[in-house]
Amino acid sequence: MFKFAARKILGLTKDTTTEKKIKEAAKAVFYSKGFEGCSSREIAQAAGLNVALVNYYFRSKNKLFQEIFSEALDEFVGSMVQIFQTELSLIEKLTIFIEKEFDFLARHPELPNFIINETNRDENCAIDESKYFNKVQETGVFEQMKLAQSKGEMIEIDIASVILLILSNCQYPVMSKNFMQSIMPIPNEQYALLLQSHKAHVIEMLVNYLFKTKI
Amino acid sequence: MFKFAARKILGLTKDTTTEKKIKEAAKAVFYSKGFEGCSSREIAQAAGLNVALVNYYFRSKNKLFQEIFSEALDEFVGSMVQIFQTELSLIEKLTIFIEKEFDFLARHPELPNFIINETNRDENCAIDESKYFNKVQETGVFEQMKLAQSKGEMIEIDIASVILLILSNCQYPVMSKNFMQSIMPIPNEQYALLLQSHKAHVIEMLVNYLFKTKI
DNA sequence: ACTTGTTTTAAACATTTGTTTAATATAGTT
DNA sequence: AACTATATTAAACAAATGTTTAAAACAAGT
16 A cells, blocks of 8 residues: 555655656646646646556655645745855845845746745645744844844844845746736846846845945 | 626626625635635635526636636726826825735735736736736826936836836735745734834835935 | 566546536516 | 516536556566
């Protein structure tokens, strides 16, 4: 019955290319259509395989999704942490983070909408509440902010607000592309250009506002 | 066969409470679960009616959805236009718009995610590409911006970028509530407070940046 | 060649889906 | 009261869904 489950737990799978194929296909399909927007068969077909194989390797559509989703979150928070844990100044961290985030999102434009969306669909899918928070906290970036605030280098503002300001201005422009194009006449190529110039505005605006230091 | 369609076209429906009940129920269900996240039967049940009635009044789930969605967009753009067409200064318009948008979104927190999401799901659902753009353009707010820019009162920035800055900072904080709560430990009541103080930051930041005029 | 354990497939299963049908109830008109 | 058009319902339909089963293909060891 649960042979493969046991094997997986014991780490005995030979990590076959099939499993990876399914995961890659599932990733692509889930990202663009969401959990409820696609079927198991669609994923199997995208991987060029039988439906039963999907459940053979991942037990259920739900389980497969959870794995993909949690890796998406990992990747997402990971890129944040990667920059925060450097020894740069806050302004540098902020600037570089926004730069990287815009570039990253240009390559994975479906990701933010996917995460926001699925977090809203199933509130329980918030995995390990504190796991990600701790990761970020361990970088010491919060202390760095509080220190800067006490020294008057940074404005008094809730740290959650800072996160919100950053994510809002990085992610929303990507998520809302189709919506923006439905209320304003902007062809695809031009939207990419818009994002580039928008990035510069976001950086300047946030740095100026948070640090009261003209660039 | 298409009796009711003919009646609707001819405006002969007595606008029964049943039709409204279905629409209200559909609105609530679609908003919170999206088109693919719910079934016709779920909508019927929420309205306390038979499934067949939903199709009797709206022909299909798709058609019902289109009606709801396009009204959501109307409402959304309408509130924008309402403020833009006043005789206020740009700074006042911006400030009031953000104030109202935050209040509006506090009452309809599912709306932005719903619109963004469904616009991404079916790119064809972008109804009447120019309709909304014209509505906004007719308010003359774009000319007002260009004038302010030529007078040096406002920074040089693409108007699409301005829209993006505003919507990003108003909508994302609401859309991402569940996501934020899964990476930071913020209870519900506190998140509402956070949004209030965040609103003030957004106003100050945007006014300062766009108009180079300290409040 | 036989056995054993793993991978893959086609087919089946029970539910759920959007939609339609055919019958019943309701109300208004003559 | 009978007729008619509308409103509502229960039941049915075909298609799609997530999942399981049972059999086949494959590989490795003996």
